[in-house]
Amino acid sequence: MSEPSFDFLGLSGKTILIMGVANKKSVAWQIARIVESAGADVIYSVRSESRRESLAKLLGTRKVIVCDVEHQSQIDDLANQLAADDVTIHGLVHSIAFADYPEGIRPFHETTRTQFLQAIDISAYSLTNVCNALKDRFAKDASVVTIGISTTRMASESYGFMAPIKAALESSLAFLTKSFSRFSEVRFNSVAAGLLKTSASAGIPGYVDSYLYAEKVIPRGRAVATTEVANTAAFLLSPRSSGITAQSVVVDAGMSINYFDADVVQAVTDADVN
Known part of the structure; x- marks a missing residue:
């Protein structure tokens, strides 16, 4: 007689709203696969009608709502649609990021006001903005998870001006946790991911070289997998992480402890001599 399966994550029957699926390589999609396999009901939010069409084969008959967060009216429409359907959200995944580099990566001090504010x-x-719009849709103990980066203090030129942006995102976690605590127990956390091989990152000038360098620095000799980030996000969405809030959980496979790896240092110093 087989033993009954054990729902470790406790997500069965929960409703999770996932924002930011672009394709099958997206962190958001990997998170969706994990929570769906745990029995959660996932609602997808994508930025445009064309994105919904491009994902039709991947998402099949799943519920998909178009919401471009750059437009307040669409955020309001998202909230209104969920309210009309009487949806209670037990988890929200915010996997949304955008930066415009029309002339490629330039020195940070040349960042324009338009680029930075957008x-x-x-x-x-x-x-x-989204959490405020959905505050009445959240279960009392809902979990919100966003995707950050492993460090916002490293001036990596290949990431352009996004590190200060992600720093603002990370700082928001504490303030959202505090303000929502006045009427709920909603938690806000981030998965601070190391360099990942995604379609979005591949389009950033110089990113591929940084990714290859990261593999040299990471103690185990291989970069962080998207599924590793997704697994951490799924844990943060679950009741198993109920005591964790206003935190950024770093998932970088130890890259940040190994910048002075002897082999890497030797390779650089040898190159300087040559």
Whole structure:
């Protein structure tokens, strides 16, 4: 006689809203696969009608709502539609980021006001804006998870001006937790991911070289997998992480402890000599 399965994550029957699926390589899609396999009901939010059409084969008959967070009216429409359907949200995944590099990566001090404000609106403020719009839809103990980066203090040129944007996103977690605590127990956390091989990252000038370098620095010799980030996000969405809030959980496979790896240092110093 087989033993009954054990629902470790406790997500069975819960409703999770996932924002930001772009394709099958997306972190958001990997998170969706995990929570669906745990029995959760996932509602997808994508930025455009064309994105919904491109995902038709991947998402099949799943519920998909179009919401471009750059437009307040669409955020309001998302909230109104969920209210009309009487949806209670037990978890929200915010996997949304955008930065415009029309001339490629330039020195940070040349970042324009338009570039910076658009990036912070879409990539950081949207978390606060969406959560405010959905505050009446959240279960009392809902969990909100966003996707950050493993460090916002490293001036990586290949990431352009996004590190300060992600720093603002990370700081928002504490303030959202505090303000929501006045009427709920909603938790806000981030998965601070190391360099990942995604379609979005591949389009950033210089990113591929940084990714290859990361593999040299990471103690185990291989980069962080998207599924590793997704697994951490699924845990943060679950009641199993009920004591964790206003935190950024770093998932970088130890990259940040190994920048002075002897082999890497030797390779650089040898190159300087040559």
